[in-house]
Amino acid sequence: MLVLLPQAIVDGILLGGIYLTVSMGFSLAYGVLHVIDFAVGDWIMLGAFAGLTFTQWFHLDPLLSLPVIFVIFAAIGWMLQPSLQHVLSGSRGRPVLMALVFTFGLALAFRGSALTVFGIFTHSLNTVLSQGSWHFSRGSFFLTIPVIRLAGLVYALAVMVGLTYLLKKTDFGLAIRAVAQNKEAAGLMGVNIKKTNAAVYGLYVGISAMTGVFIGAIVSLNAGMGPDLALFAFFVVVLAGMGYLAGVPWASFLLGLVQSFFLIYLNPSYVLLALFTILYVILLISPTGLFRRGV
């Protein structure tokens, strides 16, 4: 079985790339807005279907839809965020939990909408990169790397680099970090909190939607894929430490590697279960994440 090891590792890294894309925006949103968005998986799903629609209407490669989808969804997120803020700043009940329930409701509404428009069937996004794969072999070792998965990894790394640049090197990024650390002080320093919040949420939704296109191309898409993706996002982010952006890449690749090992060495139908159990146990042992830097 050792002969499968290199493949398992490569698969794990590629899978980790997918998780990285799913979790980056989500962790950012949590760090700044302190909201756990139960709809993260469904934003991804909507992005995937948007890519599908784009392809069906314009007969262009889905990858070309990425910028369009980003802009559209970022705008949607930007417009939606004030509603979320309204729930979060509610004077009654427990605002944070009510915000959770709010996003939970939205997720359900998105899922229902996708089911209504697209039905229950699973689709696949065909891109120019979907068919190719690179093969390596030496002796009894072999590696197959589907190009589209590699593209996903490249996308993930690009997003990561982009976000890091944004946060560390731009004024806007400075504002975001300030709001994340101390909202009131940031406001007193002249940061427009409302705009920053809306922008961050828009950014997160835009990224998630783009991620959807990739996942649709790499795996598949169907209206019910939201919850499982959300769960993976949660676990990556909890593993990394909620709000601790630097931990997300580590956690993503770790999760990818663990899952790919399970996929190869374990009965496939038990993989999801094994993952859930492990992740659940980790949640219990160390809720503040591997690096204990979570909030």
Next chain:
Amino acid sequence: MPEPVLRLEKLTVAFGGLMAVDSVSFDIAPGEILGLIGPNGAGKTTVFNAVSGYNKPTHGRVSFLGHDVTGRQPYTLAAMGIGRTFQIVKPFSGLSVLENIIVSSYLRHPRQAQAREKASEVLRFIGLADRADVPAAGLTLAGRKRLEIGKALALEPKLLLLDEVVAGLNPTEVDQTVQLILKIRDAGITILIVEHIMRVIMKISTRIIVLNYGRMIAHGKPEEVASNREVIEAYLGESVATADRSTS
């Protein structure tokens, strides 16, 4: 001194490398009001937390009525007779004023009817009886601070820890609270009080303990402490400013 109500022996609470409380030892005699003062960050609230079970001491011992209670849970300590207030008041906002006290009353009066009666009694004692059904969130700051005291009183404590219960109140409210504290003392409850407003703590304390950077730098009667050189230095700017304000 008769058997002390509370005895701290070399109490130390360290957070990582930071010694929030550094080898503090003192006794509190029954019926006295012991004042705990010190500049901001001196470790006063940490002492409270260590005594009431919210922080586990790193070293040292806390004894209450002769029993070693170091590191015990807050609810155990409450049952044994320690009640406390919090510097940032924590009312149960969604409950009414009366309900807030009823929950505390359950400790000594597990049945609903008796707890309700006890709570009404406490409300009258602290002067909030007219606002019994108001949601706690709707009280003024003075009301919330009073409620905080009431919640602790309903536990029928032998030792009451008061953490800055007059901070933020206007002079009239301060005086009313002082009256309340003296009433509590007269009812036989021993009090450990942290306060920044010097005229209050100097006036009502039997003895005073001064902390600075987690260490105890002075203790004794209020007059002795007030003229203690080290204390004045620790407070340098503050004592002058407070003296000015207290002449109003």
Next chain:
Amino acid sequence: MRRLPAWVWILLVIAAVGTVPLLIRDAFFLRLFTEALMWIGLAITWDLMCGYTGYLNFGHGVFFGVGAYTAALLMIKGGWSFAPAAALGGLTAGLVALVIGWPTLRLRGAYFAIGTWAMNRAVLQLALVLDITGGADGLRLPPFLDPPFFAYVMLSVVGGTFLVLWLLLEQAPFGLKLKAIREDESGSLAIGLNPALLKLQAFVLSAVPVGIIGGVYAYWITFIDPLSTLGDLVTDQAVVMAIFGGLGTLIGPVIGAIIFFAFKTYFWAYLSDYQVLYIIILGLAIAATVFFLPDGFWGTVSRRREGRRALRKGLAFEKAKQT
């Protein structure tokens, strides 16, 4: 006239509701009646954890599924009769709550929501994967068609649950203690409460009736499968009903359950071409209720009543002081 104690009123209402199956014998109506009661049970138990204790259980349906499968397996493979099987369904659900609850309740709000949600999906996976549960095909129980019987069983279970919860939450200290934990868990320690223990008690209490209801469901519908008993929709609908009705009360979820179930039935009956729209409406209902009516229907009503009462009392006190 001396006012009757609450529990007498509750029993009277249950008895009154109990006359309905005698008067209306239409099988379809009785099915609706039974299902409405079922949802009341699911909603009030969910509210126990969320409204009273402040812990969002997004995996509440797992108790339902566990109860259903336990009862089904006992009846099919073990030859047990209905009542003990359903009872054991409740017991198993309670056990699950005990085992899962002890570590999970240590998690703070959002983590707890995620943790319970994950647990539910894990058990769903388990049911899909194991042979003994029949996998995705589910289990078939020995058929027993008697609508009035199930109507009365469901009424007894749910009515009994309501009564017990009323006594524990509204009359006994337990309810107020839970609310204190909800408001300020850390502060509740200082007044002598042990939140870990109280939360666990609430969690188990929210699980056992749901397990029994699951067991009843299994025998009533004669067929269970992972998606219908362990799927998201069980929890989702309970959540809507409780929130829409009003958290932190027992009457709120009852009203919410009845209204929402009525809507669902109407929807299913007349708009069955648009079934998937239901999910959209469910989601929007949750979001809209949280946004516009955070106290829910009954919550808003009772808040206004309480506010007026406090105002009247305060004014009366002022007046008394002046005379």
